[in-house]
Amino acid sequence: MPRGASKKREREYEELKESFHESGRYKGREEEVASRIVNKQRAQSGETKDAKEEDKAGKSPDRDLPIKDYDRLTVDQVLKRLDSISSKELERVKSYEVKHKNRKTLIEQLDKRL
Secondary structure (H helix, E strand, O other): OOOOOOHHHHHHHHHHHHHHHHHOOOOOOHHHHHHHHHHHHHHHOOOOHHHHHHHHOOOOOOOOOOOOOHHHOOHHHHHHHHHHOOHHHHHHHHHHHHHOOOOHHHHHHHHHHO
8 A cells, every 4th residue: 555545545455455365366466456446446535646736736626516525525425415505506516426426326316406
């Protein structure tokens, strides 16, 4: 795991590595595969150095959305914030969601509200 990874990501890495070892998956490559999975999760959640720099520079892709730190939120967290935004803003959130994460349950809920 790269330096700067959170304790949560370290724990996920160790659990994946152990799971792969116990199940016999990815023989000899358990560490590599676990690391790739966790690093992909970090990148998608904006936890990498590049993502943090983009965010500081105001270049993060979710900067124009009405929900702060949208890319870091789970579906449940986003749903809790939807009641406080207008239908026009809901459309912006849906458009962004379809282009980026494409989480089906969230898109269904956005459609219901629209």
